Amino acid sequence: MQKKLLEIKDLTIKFHTDDGVVEAVNKVSLTVHEGETLGIVGETGAGKTTTALGIMGLVDCPPGRIEGGKIMLNDQDILQLDEDEFRKLRGKEISMIFQDPMTALNPVFTVVDQIAEVIANHQQLGEKEAEQKAIEMLELVRIPAERAYEYPHQFSGGMKQRVVIAIALACNPRLLIADEPTTALDVTIQAQVLELMKDLKTRSKTSMMLITHDLGVVSEICDQVAIMYAGEIVESGSLEDIFENPLHPYTNGLFGSIPDIDKEVEFLSPIEGLVPDPSDLPKGCKFHPRCKYAQHLCSVEEPAFQEYSPGHYAKCFVYEGKLPAKEVKKYE
Template sequence: MVQNPLLTIKHLSVQFKVHGGIVQAVRDLNLTIEKGKTLAIVGESGCGKSVTCHAVMGLIQKPSGFIPQGEIIFDGLDITQLEKNNTIRGNRIAMIFQDPMTALNPTLTIGEQMIEGVMKHKKLSKQHALDKASEMLTLVGIAEPEKRLSQYPHQFSGGMRQRIVIAMALMSDPDLLIADEPTTALDVTIQAQVLELFEKIQQQTGVSIILITHDLGVVAKIADTIAVMYAGQCIETGNRRDIFYHPQHPYTQGLLASIPRLDMQKDSLKPIEGHPPDLFAPPKGCGFFSRCKKAMRVCKEIPPELSVLTEEHTVLCWLQDSRTQCNV
């Protein structure tokens, strides 16, 4: 059982009012992350990964976006009830946004962009903030930090921009760092360096990390817990061994079967056929029913209940329910 979790998401739902109706982007989500640990949220595009973290950061734009139910408990406090200008978000919780090529303002120097937040949240003087920025650039492996602070984003490579964005998020010494697809725009060599950097930062600072990605291979090394999302729901949660060696949900099994391996024979990749459900009108039963080769009649009509397989391994699937075992 998790002791003193840093962040707990309970029965969270996030919806958006658009021209065609209401999109149920996140549906009754439950997640937990411990202090000093890494939680990876994986799943294909549109499954609700980024929306979940935007809800944690208070970035759901009203009135089109809203949270009809749920709690987000950070260090014992429900932050869904806080005012937008509270000091927790951006201070104790920081976020690295997608695509370092566009995350930085091309008209401002790196130093100007790095010190803005910490001067607001920590009330530091400009010189103290610049000293802090220099320290953070050194932490993420950028040489000559004083010189780099006066340069502009176009003077850096993609990998170095990613390191700068990470350094910006660390400026306020956050307890929780959310990284949204931090390796997507990078080649595999730089991806490995960025992931190693996250490990180094966690060891040195003790920060908890939520890593959002669509690639299970990216999180194989650094994640303590992996949550697999599909159609706005968390359909399987477990540690690395549970997810990679004992996956129980057909969707998780499909994701793993679609990852290329060095020992894999030619043309042996198995894509997941079909398309995710329409979240304007989610299915009554399991969201994966239409794509699942193991689907039963009950899967179409009734939503599955959460099955607890071990202390860390849970699955939202009728195949693991004791009431259907005789039919599997």
């Protein structure tokens, strides 16, 4: 068994606003083992990024607040750290590739200065040494050294993303959180970035948490997958479990919403409706208003998150035997 690097237990994050309480993350539990890549998949508004910001200690307070749970990194609950201790951890042990490189980079500093700052903060190197290592990091992500003293606006979207990756990997973190690192890129650059991340992961033996809504990216790079909906994990398992035997109706709906070259269909089958408002979540199963198999039980009682085969978990009444057998067949 691989050693657990990160273990999240019942993480709960809420935002207290003038309009009410936003329940962004609701008792999320996840595990990342050493050398493993976990993919977190879900629609916009599912709570994926908020979960990542909670791990990084970057939830804005106020209005955000971590109201429960534990985040164990190497058997240490990092939620108990004060801000100074967290700052020493952030960038060195855990790093994050933020969703938009345009806003993640400071437009008034050269890219080499922005990478060197991280290195100087965590590795106690002199200015020249930090700068030299920053140039080496740029070359590692395939940006020529002669472009090190240019500013972010002089780079293309794909190159900006590689600069952000260089910043995140500058201190060889044990855990890298990548928040939709390929969303704004065209397909050729996307393929290059994914290949780069796989290569760096292998070279540095870094564990990774990949946040995305793209199941194609998940199939390319992940070992384990967690499906997130309305601030909850509704299904988790190995890559093979999720792709070969999806259990939850939401997971099936995600696969039904993407084209399959092996099937001839006139129309795709998107999930009807919208993600619920996190300040007014439905009772019972959070997915029941959009689920075509939902019964009355689903609207009044919340299903348990249970293991149905080794390492494969789902949160649905069908697999608890509480719905009629005729309903079970609809999932097959």
